[in-house]
Amino acid sequence: MSDAVDPIIELKGVEKHYQMGSFIVKALRAVSLKIFPGNYISILGPSGGGKSTMLNILGCLDQPTLGEYLLEGKDVSRLDDDDLSQVRGKRLGFIFQSYNLIQQLSVVENIEVPLYYQGVSADESRERAVKLAEQVGLGGRLDHRPTELSGGQQQRVAIARALANDPAVILADEATGNLDSKSGGDILRIFDELNDEGKTLILITHDEAMADRTSRTIRLRDGQVEFDSMFGGKQETQALEDE
Amino acid sequence: MKWESLIGGMSPARLKRTVLLGMKSLWMHKLRSLLTAMGIVFGVASVIAMLAIGEGASHEAQEQIKSLGSQNIILQSIKPTDNANAGKQERSFVLEYGLTFRDIDQIRATVPGVSVVVPGRKLQDFVWRISRNVDSIVMGTVPWYPEMRNRRLLKGRFFTDVEMRSRSNVCVLNTDLAAKLFPLSESLGEEVRLQSGYYTVVGVIESRQSDAGSGGSSGGKADEGGATMEMLLPLTTLLERFGEVLVKFRSGSFEAEKVELHEVTVKIDDPNKVVAASEAIKHLLSRNHQNVDYRMVVPLELLRQAARTKQIFNIVLGSIAAISLLVGGIGIMNIMLATVTERTREIGIRRALGAKQRDIVLQFLIETVLLSGAGGVLGVALGLLVPLVITHFADMLTIVRLWSPALAFTISVLTGVVFGIYPAMRAASMSPVDALRHE
Numbered sequence: 001m002s003d004a005v006d007p008i009i010e011l012k013g014v015e016k017h018y019q020m021g022s023f024i025v026k027a028l029r030a031v032s033l034k035i036f037p038g039n040y041i042s043i044l045g046p047s048g049g050g051k052s053t054m055l056n057i058l059g060c061l062d063q064p065t066l067g068e069y070l071l072e073g074k075d076v077s078r079l080d081d082d083d084l085s086q087v088r089g090k091r092l093g094f095i096f097q098s099y100n101l102i103q104q105l106s107v108v109e110n111i112e113v114p115l116y117y118q119g120v121s122a123d124e125s126r127e128r129a130v131k132l133a134e135q136v137g138l139g140g141r142l143d144h145r146p147t148e149l150s151g152g153q154q155q156r157v158a159i160a161r162a163l164a165n166d167p168a169v170i171l172a173d174e175a176t177g178n179l180d181s182k183s184g185g186d187i188l189r190i191f192d193e194l195n196d197e198g199k200t201l202i203l204i205t206h207d208e209a210m211a212d213r214t215s216r217t218i219r220l221r222d223g224q225v226e227f228d229s230m231f232g233g234k235q236e237t238q239a240l241e242d243e
Numbered sequence: 244m245k246w247e248s249l250i251g252g253m254s255p256a257r258l259k260r261t262v263l264l265g266m267k268s269l270w271m272h273k274l275r276s277l278l279t280a281m282g283i284v285f286g287v288a289s290v291i292a293m294l295a296i297g298e299g300a301s302h303e304a305q306e307q308i309k310s311l312g313s314q315n316i317i318l319q320s321i322k323p324t325d326n327a328n329a330g331k332q333e334r335s336f337v338l339e340y341g342l343t344f345r346d347i348d349q350i351r352a353t354v355p356g357v358s359v360v361v362p363g364r365k366l367q368d369f370v371w372r373i374s375r376n377v378d379s380i381v382m383g384t385v386p387w388y389p390e391m392r393n394r395r396l397l398k399g400r401f402f403t404d405v406e407m408r409s410r411s412n413v414c415v416l417n418t419d420l421a422a423k424l425f426p427l428s429e430s431l432g433e434e435v436r437l438q439s440g441y442y443t444v445v446g447v448i449e450s451r452q453s454d455a456g457s458g459g460s461s462g463g464k465a466d467e468g469g470a471t472m473e474m475l476l477p478l479t480t481l482l483e484r485f486g487e488v489l490v491k492f493r494s495g496s497f498e499a500e501k502v503e504l505h506e507v508t509v510k511i512d513d514p515n516k517v518v519a520a521s522e523a524i525k526h527l528l529s530r531n532h533q534n535v536d537y538r539m540v541v542p543l544e545l546l547r548q549a550a551r552t553k554q555i556f557n558i559v560l561g562s563i564a565a566i567s568l569l570v571g572g573i574g575i576m577n578i579m580l581a582t583v584t585e586r587t588r589e590i591g592i593r594r595a596l597g598a599k600q601r602d603i604v605l606q607f608l609i610e611t612v613l614l615s616g617a618g619g620v621l622g623v624a625l626g627l628l629v630p631l632v633i634t635h636f637a638d639m640l641t642i643v644r645l646w647s648p649a650l651a652f653t654i655s656v657l658t659g660v661v662f663g664i665y666p667a668m669r670a671a672s673m674s675p676v677d678a679l680r681h682e
Binding site for chain 1: 256257267268592594597601679
C-alpha cells in the first residue's frame with residue numbers, strides 16, 4: 001500500500017561489515033526499509049545495536065558493504081567520494097549531539113558552510129543564512145562565536161545549518177543528548193514544527209521518550225531491524241496522509 | 244582525487260572566500276602563525292640581503308678593476324724582499340731596484356700591439372699649503388694619464404704636453420687632497436709646496452675608490468677614511484726636481500732608494516691580445532730582472548677572476564638560501580601537520596556538510612601558501628632593510644637587483660605549495676566518519 005508513494009530512502013538488504021583484526025563484525029545485517037517523504041522517525045536501540053552505522057550509511061558518510069541504498073530513487077551506495085560529498089551537501093542535513101559548529105566562524109558563517117560548498121554566491125548565502133538564523137530564534141546573535149552561545153543556542157545554529165540547503169532528509173544524532181531538559185524540549189519542538197512543514201526527519205536516539213513523540217519508530221538490535229512501527233500497524237497510514 | 248579540477252572549478256569569488264577563510268583561521272592563532280612564518284621570513288631576508296651584499300662587493304671590485312682600464316697592463320716597481328737584496332745592501336746603502344727605461348724601450352720594440360706607454364714615478368712626502376701639510380703620494384706621469392686610467396677630471400685641466408716638455412711646476416690634486424689642503428677655498432690657481440719647490444694647482448682629479456694601483460715601494464698612505472692623498476706632476480718635472488735617487492728622512496730614520504720608474508701603464512690596442520701581450524712582457528721582464536722587483540697587474544685577468552669569484556659566491560649563496568628555505572618549509576609542514584590533526588573534527592564537519600576532498604586540500608593549501616606568502620612579504624621587507632642598514636653603518640656598497648626580491652618571494656610561495664601539499668592531502672584523505680568521531 002505504501003508503494004503508491006515513492007520512498008525518499010530505500011534500503012535493500014544493506015549490510016555493513018568491519019574488519020576488526022581477524023574478525024569480521026557485521027554492524028548491519030540485511031537491513032531493508034523504506035522511508036517516505038514527511039516521515040518523522042526515531043531510530044532506537046541499545047548501544048552497539050547498529051545505530052551509528054545506520055546514521056553513517058543513511059548520511060552517506062560511509063557506504064554499505066552489501067546491498068543497495070536508493071536516495072530519491074538514485075542508487076548512492078556505489079558513488080565515488082566526490083559524488084557522495086555532493087549528495088551530502090545538497091540532499092542531507094546533519095544535526096550532531098555535540099553541535100559540531102566550526103569555532104572560528106560566527107553564527108551566520110556557520111550556517112553558510114553548506115551553501116559555500118554548493119557554490120551559492122556570497123550575497124545569496126548570507127541572505128539565506130540570516131533568514132534561517134531568525135527562524136531558529138537567533139536573529140540577534142548573527143555575529144556571535146559558538147563559544148559565546150549556550151548549548152541550546154548552538155544546537156539551534158546547527159539546525160539552521162542543516163536546513164540551509166533545503167535537504168530532502170534531516171538526520172539528527174542524539175540531538176538533545178548534551179542539553180538540559182528545557183533546551184532539549186525547545187529543540188524537539190523545532191523538530192515537530194519542521195515535520196509539520198513537511199520535512200522528513202530521522203532522529204537517532206537511545207531516549208525511549210522520543211518514540212512517543214515521533215510518528216514512526218524503528219528499533220535496531222544486533223544490526224537488524226527488530227521493530228518497525230510502520231509494520232506494527234500503529235501509524236502506517238501516516239505516510240499516505242502526508243502525501 | 245581529481246587534480247585537474249583542483250583550481251579549475253573555482254570561481255574567483257569562491258577562491259577569494261577561501262582565502263578569507265584561510266586568513267581567519269591563521270588569525271585565530273596569531274602567535275603560532277607568526278612563529279611559523281619566521282623561518283620563511285629569515286630565509287627570504289637572508290637571500291635578498293646576501294645577494295645585495297654580493298652584488299655590491301662584486302660591483303665595487305669590478306669598478307676598481309675597470310678604473311685601471313681593461314686594455315691596460317700595469318707594471319709596478321716593488322721593493323725586493325730582504326732576503327733577495329741582502330747582498331746588495333752590503334755594497335751600497337742606496338737601494339736600487341725596479342723598472343727601468345730600458346724595460347719600456349724593449350716592450351715598445353718587441354711586444355706587438357702596444358699603443359701607449361704611460362710611465363710614472365712615485366714618492367711619498369708631505370705636501371704643504373702654508374701651515375697645513377698632508378702626507379701624500381706624489382706621482383710623476385704623462386699628460387694622457389687620465390684617459391688611460393679612466394679617471395675623470397673634475398675641475399680645471401690636466402697638465403699639457405708643453406708643460407711636460409718645459410718641466411713646469413704645475414700639479415693636479417685628487418679630490419681628497421684638495422679637500423684637505425683647501426678645506427674652505429678654491430684650489431685652482433693656488434700654489435702648494437713640496438719640499439723646496441712650489442707648484443701651481445691646475446686641476447682636480449677624481450679620487451680612486453681605493454688605490455688598487457698603489458703598493459710597491461711607496462705603499463698607499465691611507466687617511467683614516469680610507470682615502471688616498473694624491474698629487475700628480477709632469478714626469479719630467481718630478482725627475483728634474485728629485486732625480487733618480489730618493490732620499491727620505493722620516494722620524495729620524497734615513498732611507499735611500501734609486502728607482503727609475505715606479506709605475507708603467509702599457510695599453511694594448513686589441514683587448515683580445517692583452518693576455519698574450521702580458522705573457523710576452525712577463526717573459527721579457529724576467530730576463531732583465533734577476534730579482535722579482537716588479538709587479539704586473541692585468542685588469543682584464545682580474546676582471547675574469549672577479550667573475551669567477553662571483554660565480555662561486557653565487558653557488559655558495561644559493562646553497563645557503565636553499566637550506567634556509569628548506570628549514571623554513573619543514574617548519575611550516577610540521578605546524579600544518581599539527582594543525583590538521585588539531586582540526587580533524589572541523590574537517591569531518593566540513594566533509595559532512597558537502598566539502599569534497601579537493602575543497603579540503605585547497606583550504607589547507609591556501610592556508611600554507613598564505614603563511615609562506617606573508618612570510619615572504621615580511622622577508623622581502625626585512626631583506627630590503629638589511630642592506631640599507633649595512634650600507635649606513637658598515638659603509639659597504641650594496642646593490643638590490645629588482646629580480647632578487649621577486650625571486651625570493653616566488654620561492655617562498657613555492658615552498659608553501661611544496662610543503663603544504665602533504666598535510667593538505669592528509670587532511671583530505673581522512674574518512675568523514677573517523678574525522679567526525681575525533682575528539
